[in-house]
Amino acid sequence: DLPMLDQGTEIFKTLHYLSSLIRSIKNPLGTHDNPARICRDLKDCEQRMNDGTYWIDPNLGCASDTIEVTCNFTNGGQTCLKPISVSKLEIGVGRVQLNFLHLLSSEAVQHITIHCLNVPVWREGKSEQPSSNAVRFKTWSGQMIEAGGQMEPDVIQDDCRIKDGRWHQTHFVFRTQDPNLLPIVNIYNLPTTKPR
Numbered sequence: 723d724l725p726m727l728d729q730g731t732e733i734f735k736t737l738h739y740l741s742s743l744i745r746s747i748k749n750p751l752g753t754h755d756n757p758a759r760i761c762r763d764l765k766d767c768e769q770r771m772n773d774g775t776y777w778i779d780p781n782l783g784c785a786s787d788t789i790e791v792t793c794n795f796t797n798g799g800q801t802c803l804k805p806i807s808v809s810k811l812e813i814g815v816g817r818v819q820l821n822f823l824h825l826l827s828s829e830a831v832q833h834i835t836i837h838c839l840n841v842p843v844w845r846e847g848k849s850e851q852p853s854s855n856a857v858r859f860k861t862w863s864g865q866m867i868e869a870g871g872q873m874e875p876d877v878i879q880d881d882c883r884i885k886d887g888r889w890h891q892t893h894f895v896f897r898t899q900d901p902n903l904l905p906i907v908n909i910y911n912l913p914t915t916k917p918r
């Protein structure tokens with residue numbers, strides 16, 4: 723049993739803590755200790771933020787599962803996930819956090835660039851149609867994205883069809899109003915490099 727004065731002090735400390743917690747949720751700073759749910763929440767705050775690296779916590783759980791992201795405020799507050807490495811399709815975000823991110827998002831975009839040497843990955847030769855051996859992509863939800871399918875990626879650059887002994891690349895952009903489709907988790911039909 724605490725004396726009445728000590729109980730009042732404890733209650734005041736608790737109320738002060740809760741008030742600070744609510745303020746930090748309403749006005750997140752995008753730091754590891756005070757993350758936003760998504761970048762759009764940072765954009766909607768009173769402070770003016772610059773594009774750059776911030777921390778988010780889509781499920782607003784503990785600080786141990788916060789995610790370091792790039793926020794693109796110039797483009798409306800986009801939350802951009804970073805891959806673990808440029809050679810893998812891993813983003814290092816847990817399933818729970820990604821599910822919350824899907825729920826908080828109205829669209830999703832992903833860019834994938836494939837580097838190649840003397841092997842086509844989408845179109846062959848001078849054809850404008852994707853080849854029968856074109857790469858296929860598996861989405862987060864398990865759906866396959868392939869040439870001629872319901873959803874095809876935008877192909878921004880397709881220089882892999884050039885066979886001149888030099889490295890080239892094909893750049894795919896996946897854009898969807900169903901955020902549950904992304905990220906792409908696997909690529910099938912990737913050809914092996916063929917030196918001349």
